[in-house]
Amino acid sequence: MAAALSAVPALLRRELLLAARRRGELLTPPCFFALVAALFPLGLGPEPALLRAAAPGVLWVAALLATLLALPRLFAPDQADGTLEQLLLAPSPLALLVAVKVAAHWLLCGLPLVLLAPLLALQYGLPAGAVAVAAAALLLGTPALSLLGTLGAALTLGARGGHALLAVLVLPLFVPVLVFGAGAVDAQLQGLDPAPHLKLLGAVLAAAGVLAPWGGAAALRLTLD
Amino acid sequence: MSGGWLTWAAMGGHGGYVWASVGALAVLVGGEVVALRRRHRRALHDIARRPS
């Protein structure tokens, strides 16, 4: 048991260290997030009322796409240098290792989105309460997105069709998070209570936290054996 | 006398905005200078360390 758990800090440290060596790559998901959020007003027009109404959906779709773009980085580099096979052979349960990898991935790719979101929300003219709800919803939602994407990332390892295939697999899974997350911000904007939406988001996160590492591990074994 | 300074610093009630801008400039300049000096020193150190 102790041996199994000892792998956790070591793996976490490795993930963070590898990311620190390529700090430029950490910039890309938040930049993409901000870019997509800037593209919508250029397409829709700068009218403040329209942008404020569109903001919940736009911010969530942008966050979704940014997470999707970062998902291949979860397993593909490790498959390329052989670490993934080592992880499969390790004594620790694979689901635990997958959970640690997803946690590191969220810290590096998801958390920056949460931190950037308030600035983008202000660009869309959202009032302070809605900005807070948006941040809270993304804080609950982005880990859920990382977890839900694990299955797709594992299944498409080395498959032809690459990133587009991953998108087709994973985006339907993202829909509940999108609906509850955007719904929470929208509710706040309209003066209703966002709490039920946030609680549903939390439930999705909890369920994903339990099921996704196990599913991802099974998918990895399937893909690599 | 100190009342005069405080009135000036308050900037007609919008002191927060003005000083946040000037403060950001200070952070930019300070941060960049520190980072540049550290990088230059590290470069010199690496050169000294390198076996000729």
Add this chain to the structure above:
Amino acid sequence: MAARTVTPLDAAPPGPPPRLGWTRFSSPPRFHALCTRLLPVLWTLAALLSLAGLVLGLGVAPTDAQQGEVYRILFVHVPAAWIGMVCYLAMAFWGGIGLAFNTRLAFLVMRALAPTGAAFTALCLWSGALWGQPTWGTWWVWDARLTSMLLLLFLYAGFLALVSAIDDPRRADRAGAVLALGGAVNVPVIYGSVLWWNTLHQGASITPRGASMAAPMLWALLACSLGLWAYAAAAVLSRARTLALERERGAEWVRRLAEAKR
């Protein structure tokens, strides 16, 4: 005459000196020496002019009739905008020189310009938001100039991400140069399209300050602009100098420099 197999890199090359004076500095050791001489002057100018400008702008310049005291943010916002824009054009220029003449130094200057330019563009957006909230009631206005500045920041981010993603420094230089050139060609097109978008949708626009600025305001703006320009030049040259040391680590002139310092 004894045969010499190694010629010191910073010795004068054989033949007549080049007619164009500035190509003398296209050798890294001469560039390093030039920077070392220029930097103290630039830092001093930057400190003196910027401080004078800020004192003038924040203290001496009179209160504005329409905007009260908040207008003073422009002493930070306007120079930052100019530096952000010009640094990008300079990046594209030096990238082009590097691609055309295949000189190492041009690429170093291009790389050195990027972080400073990006930082000032970000400062322009930050100060613009702080100016917007008390004057128009919102933190952000999707007007043509602010939106173009935001897109310029994205162009910088793209450049920085690209050069840090490519491992080989030479390839990274060339890729960055091509990107910077493409971006620079696009900047007028992007600005034009954003302007068209803004007028088409009749969006809000930040009316620029009228030419009727009081004399102390103009002096303060001039001082701040010159001071921050000097600062930006100093920061860029300092970074370029360090980049030259890092890249040419194995070279003869670097070793001699290190030994001289000891």
